[in-house]
Amino acid sequence: NAGVTQTPKFQVLKTGQSMTLQCAQDMNHEYMSWYRQDPGMGLRLIHYSVGAGITDQGEVPNGYNVSRSTTEDFPLRLLSAAPSQTSVYFCASSTGTGSAYEQYFGPGTRLTVT
Amino acid sequence: AQSVTQPDIHITVSEGASLELRCNYSYGATPYLFWYVQSPGQGLQLLLKYFSGDTLVQGIKGFEAEFKRSQSSFNLRKPSVHWSDAAEYFCAVGARGFNKFYFGSGTKLNVKP
Numbered sequence: 001n002a003g004v005t006q007t008p009k010f011q012v013l014k015t016g017q018s019m020t021l022q023c024a025q026d027m028n029h030e031y032m033s034w035y036r037q038d039p040g041m042g043l044r045l046i047h048y049s050v051g052a053g054i055t056d057q058g059e060v061p062n063g064y065n066v067s068r069s070t071t072e073d074f075p076l077r078l079l080s081a082a083p084s085q086t087s088v089y090f091c092a093s094s095t096g097t098g099s100a101y102e103q104y105f106g107p108g109t110r111l112t113v114t
Numbered sequence: 115a116q117s118v119t120q121p122d123i124h125i126t127v128s129e130g131a132s133l134e135l136r137c138n139y140s141y142g143a144t145p146y147l148f149w150y151v152q153s154p155g156q157g158l159q160l161l162l163k164y165f166s167g168d169t170l171v172q173g174i175k176g177f178e179a180e181f182k183r184s185q186s187s188f189n190l191r192k193p194s195v196h197w198s199d200a201a202e203y204f205c206a207v208g209a210r211g212f213n214k215f216y217f218g219s220g221t222k223l224n225v226k227p
Contacts, residue, residue, distance in 0.1 A: 108156075
């Protein structure tokens with residue numbers, strides 16, 4: 001079991017460039033989420049998905065797109081990167097049922113937008 | 115709206131001393147409650163969680179937390195801190211049935227030798 005994997009680990013973008021952060025999990029979890037972590041602000045929810053084909057917005061969705069075509073993958077797309085999107089991005093997954101209702105986090109992607 | 119407050123941004127304790135990290139939440143019903151730990155440059159690791167039942171929950175690495183409904187709190191405790199406990203700690207609230215989680219801003223723990 002690899003758990004939750006994220007690629008790349010580090011990325012530098014210029015303002016206006018686009019890119020996709022990859023997230024995959026091999027635990028057959030229905031729920032997947034994307035968070036950004038900024039100093040002094042904890043983790044803020046960007047988008048989440050409750051299953052293949054179903055996504056919804058979190059607290060800070062502007063500037064980001066997601067899709068969920070399979071249970072395993074949940075990519076996050078930055079359409080036109082801005083310096084305000086410099087952050088560490090975490091993907092997480094969970095089963096969302098009973099005592100298994102907890103999130104497993106990937107190792108993160110550190111993104112810098114210049 | 116749901117929210118989580120961790121009032122202490124930084125805490126320094128001596129090795130071997132006891133520790134209490136505070137967490138207050140705002141939620142309309144009984145939430146799911148979690149504590150996570152993050153070492154520098156790492157992802158988040160679950161320390162413990164509360165869903166229902168006994169309000170004192172035990173976690174990994176010798177940590178425990180107590181849910182107090184009347185105070186809307188879920189404070190994390192450890193009787194004797196080790197140097198390896200130096201990290202950032204996050205409290206989180208999960209909305210029952212919605213699988214949405216809200217995190218506090220974190221408390222950085224420094225351990226003095």
